[in-house]
Amino acid sequence: QVQLVQSGAEVKKPGASVKVSCKASGYTFTSYYMHWVRQAPGQGLEWMGIINPSDGSATYAQKFQGRVAMTRDTSTSTVYLELSSLRSEDTAVFYCARPRLSNSYYNAMDVWGQGTTVTVSS
Amino acid sequence: DIQMTQSPSSLSASVGDRVTITCRASQSISGYLNWYQQKPGKAPKLLIYGASNLQSGVPSRFSGSESGTDFTLTVSSLQPEDFASYYCQQSYSTPHTFGQGTKLEIK
Numbered sequence A: 001q002v003q004l005v006q007s008g009a010e011v012k013k014p015g016a017s018v019k020v021s022c023k024a025s026g027y028t029f030t031s032y033y034m035h036w037v038r039q040a041p042g043q044g045l046e047w048m049g050i051i052n053p054s055d056g057s058a059t060y061a062q063k064f065q066g067r068v069a070m071t072r073d074t075s076t077s078t079v080y081l082e083l084s085s086l087r088s089e090d091t092a093v094f095y096c097a098r099p100r101l102s103n104s105y106y107n108a109m110d111v112w113g114q115g116t117t118v119t120v121s122s
Numbered sequence B: 001d002i003q004m005t006q007s008p009s010s011l012s013a014s015v016g017d018r019v020t021i022t023c024r025a026s027q028s029i030s031g032y033l034n035w036y037q038q039k040p041g042k043a044p045k046l047l048i049y050g051a052s053n054l055q056s057g058v059p060s061r062f063s064g065s066e067s068g069t070d071f072t073l074t075v076s077s078l079q080p081e082d083f084a085s086y087y088c089q090q091s092y093s094t095p096h097t098f099g100q101g102t103k104l105e106i107k
Helices: none
Strands: A003-006 A010-012 A018-025 A034-039 A045-051 A058-060 A068-073 A078-083 A092-099 A109-112 A116-120 B004-007 B010-013 B019-025 B033-038 B045-049 B062-067 B070-075 B085-090 B102-106
Touching: A003 A092, A003 A109, A010 A018, A018 A092, A018 A116, A034 A068, A045 A068, A045 B085, A058 A068, A078 A092, A109 B045, B004 B085, B010 B019, B019 B033, B019 B085, B019 B102, B033 B062, B045 B062, B070 B085
Parallel strands: A010 A116, B010 B102
Antiparallel strands: A003 A018, A018 A078, A034 A045, A034 A092, A045 A058, A068 A078, A092 A109, A092 A116, B004 B019, B019 B070, B033 B045, B033 B085, B062 B070, B085 B102
16 A cells, blocks of 8 residues: 655754655655645644655745755655754654655645654754 | 635534635635645545545545635535544645644534
8 A cells, every 4th residue: 555654753953954754655656746744833734845756856945945955765765854954943743745646746645644743952 | 925825713513514614825726726634643634636526535525616716625514523624735836835724623
């Protein structure tokens, strides 16, 4: 079955970086884009960006430009989200999510990872 | 960026009620509007895509509609498991912005 399994919770100090992984299984990894979505405690969903696992190209929300990097490893069917210069406001759950349709950028997300909690605290 | 304005932010209703949540886009999104349900501590779940298409496995009491830049999610008869938060999202252009969310609570 199609599944996205994310890495475990992280605790980081302000100014540090975090790298979250999302391992895909049950489908052709390079045929589907992957989104990253953030949710701060008690808050709504925030779209961070999208990566094309086929060629590694990524588009980021302006808010995160310069601090975010989305990468992939096709040998392990894993995408990564790295966020740097962490501050307390970055404390959140981070989700990877796959679009419904292959090779399509403009789709709803129908498969989600379980979420990774990142806590930024001194 | 396209802004998605969702209302109400919270809603109290009873089992069996019909409820409606609305979402307005700041510009045309050509029907690229999706609805998600989220329960506490869980990942969001896709309910409706393309404004009015029911995702596989989602009960038929959920429906979506569009009128220009206004979109509606309707639950025809609330069930106990429907009490959750709901989010709209546009996937027309990046950033794929979400609405602020609606928390549906039991009256």
